[in-house]
Amino acid sequence: MxxxxxxLAGTIALAIGLVSGYAIFKPKxxxxxxxxxxxxxxxxxxxxxxxxxIKVQNIKRIQEIQEHMREQEGKNKTQLEKLExxxxxxxxxxxxxxxxxxxxxxxxxxENEETRAARDGIKxxxxxxxxxxxxxxxxxxxxxxxxxMSELQRDLELEREDRLYKYEEYLKEDRERQAKNLITSxxxxxxxxxxxxxxxxxxxxxxxxAKGKIIGKNAENILLIEELSGVxxxxxxxxxTIIVSCFDLVKRHVARETIxxxxxxxxxxxxxxxxxxxxxxxxxxxxLVRIGKETVKMLGLDNRNLPDDFMKIMGRLKFRTxxxxxxxxxxxxxxYFTLMLGSELGLNLLSCxxxxxxxxxxxxxxxxxxxxxDMLTREIMEKFDFSEEEIHAAWAHHDAIAQRTPEAMLVKxxxxxxxxxxxxxxxxxxxxxxxxxxxxKIASSYEGVSKTFxxxxxxExxxxxxxxxxxxxxxxxxxxxxxxxxxxNVAYPGKIKVNVIRRTKNVDYAK
Numbered sequence: 202m203x204x205x206x207x208x209l210a211g212t213i214a215l216a217i218g219l220v221s222g223y224a225i226f227k228p229k230x231x232x233x234x235x236x237x238x239x240x241x242x243x244x245x246x247x248x249x250x251x252x253x254x255i256k257v258q259n260i261k262r263i264q265e266i267q268e269h270m271r272e273q274e275g276k277n278k279t280q281l282e283k284l285e286x287x288x289x290x291x292x293x294x295x296x297x298x299x300x301x302x303x304x305x306x307x308x309x310x311x312e313n314e315e316t317r318a319a320r321d322g323i324k325x326x327x328x329x330x331x332x333x334x335x336x337x338x339x340x341x342x343x344x345x346x347x348x349x350m351s352e353l354q355r356d357l358e359l360e361r362e363d364r365l366y367k368y369e370e371y372l373k374e375d376r377e378r379q380a381k382n383l384i385t386s387x388x389x390x391x392x393x394x395x396x397x398x399x400x401x402x403x404x405x406x407x408x409x410x411a412k413g414k415i416i417g418k419n420a421e422n423i424l425l426i427e428e429l430s431g432v433x434x435x436x437x438x439x440x441x442t443i444i445v446s447c448f449d450l451v452k453r454h455v456a457r458e459t460i461x462x463x464x465x466x467x468x469x470x471x472x473x474x475x476x477x478x479x480x481x482x483x484x485x486x487x488x489l490v491r492i493g494k495e496t497v498k499m500l501g502l503d504n505r506n507l508p509d510d511f512m513k514i515m516g517r518l519k520f521r522t523x524x525x526x527x528x529x530x531x532x533x534x535x536x537y538f539t540l541m542l543g544s545e546l547g548l549n550l551l552s553c554x555x556x557x558x559x560x561x562x563x564x565x566x567x568x569x570x571x572x573x574x575d576m577l578t579r580e581i582m583e584k585f586d587f588s589e590e591e592i593h594a595a596w597a598h599h600d601a602i603a604q605r606t607p608e609a610m611l612v613k614x615x616x617x618x619x620x621x622x623x624x625x626x627x628x629x630x631x632x633x634x635x636x637x638x639x640x641x642k643i644a645s646s647y648e649g650v651s652k653t654f655x656x657x658x659x660x661e662x663x664x665x666x667x668x669x670x671x672x673x674x675x676x677x678x679x680x681x682x683x684x685x686x687x688x689x690n691v692a693y694p695g696k697i698k699v700n701v702i703r704r705t706k707n708v709d710y711a712k
Contacts, residue, residue, distance in 0.1 A: 415460060518561070576601065594611075
């Protein structure tokens with residue numbers, strides 16, 4: 202190795218010397234041979250020194266490489282020893298697994314042998330059992346199996362019916378709970394005020410003297426106004442106030458507008474009264490159409506191109522009440538309740554909305570056209586080309602026919618929620634007391650009834666019976682009879698619950 206480096210260094214030095222000599226001799230031909238020789242020797246010495254330096258560096262580099270190779274060889278040897286140990290360990294584990302597998306196979310073979318022997322024994326026992334059973338009962342095994350299967354099937358049917366009954370009871374309880382939670386949530390989400398409408402309208406006059414021209418000579422003007430408009434006009438209840446009272450809110454509105462116009466006139470004559478009434482009636486017709494269009498636009502149904510006749514009917518709902526409840530506001534309430542319930546249940550929201558908002562549209566004309574308002578609702582919606590599903594959802598809320606769609610059921614529920622809101626409906630005290638007394642009188646008329654109590658504003662009647670005269674089996678027919686009698690003879694909103702109570706009491710004394 203050292204000889205190789207010496208030869209290499211000499212060759213490099215000689216080459217460097219030749220190059221240097223050539224470089225020295227070429228540009229300076231005039232210099233002497235001695236100077237050339239001296240420079241050549243110096244160049245050779247420098248080249249030898251440089252070659253020696255390169256040799257030392259290469260030797261050092263080779264030593265480093267040899268040292269690295271020895272370290273790497275040691276590491277490889279260590280890893281090889283670890284791999285050999287691991288292979289030996291795996292071979293030992295494989296031998297143990299093979300031995301365990303042979304043991305398991307032997308155990309399985311023994312178990313299979315015992316199983317086959319047990320099955321053969323069972324077959325022998327079954328055959329002996331069948332022979333003994335046949336000799337004792339005289340019946341074939343197939344008949345006995347069929348009878349046993351029939352009994353098992355009957356027991357399973359009874360068990361299944363019992364489980365189904367329990368599950369149905371659970372579903373009923375869970376259904377009521379979920380329905381209550383859903384209705385409570387919907388009511389909490391709706392926060393509009395109640396839709397109660399006052400039965401009278403007041404007009405403020407600047408001076409009480411102005412009332413005179415409205416009254417006229419010998420009250421001719423006021424009598425003509427009441428005759429033409431069909432309202433009652435009251436002057437003396439409050440100062441600077443004229444009260445217009447009428448159950449028909451359209452007539453009341455026309456009369457109010459007429460009196461307001463007449464107050465601006467200097468002289469009130471019968472001709473002007475007739476003229477102003479006609480003007481007020483025409484303006485009211487336009488107002489009804491405008492209200493109808495605004496309502497339909499609010500409902501998002503303005504794309505249906507409904508005619509003005511329908512808009513006028515919709516507008517009349519604003520001037521119609523039931524138990525003091527404004528029908529247009531009530532229709533909005535029912536529509537919102539139905540829409541919220543339908544969205545929670547994933548139903549057809551368009552049918553819910555239309556069924557809820559238009560369910561009482563028949564009340565707009567029921568004071569002028571003969572027929573119940575739900576039947577009139579159906580006729581109006583059929584006339585204006587609503588779909589069958591929408592019509593059914595709207596008019597079936599009073600059980601004229603059974604509700605066949607969930608949307609129709611929700612309209613009925615929304616109607617009950619709106620009507621049952623506290624303060625939603627008003628009626629006179631006389632009618633309320635009359636209805637309560639009629640309910641209690643009907644319940645008291647039955648034999649065996651000792652006391653009756655109408656509670657919850659007439660929505661429930663509790664009937665206490667004499668335990669000596671009636672048995673428990675008599676209570677259901679009694680409740681059904683009272684309910685049918687109330688339904689036939691008493692006018693009431695909503696439903697009335699009939700609760701019959703039979704209470705026994707036994708007393709004895711210890712002496």
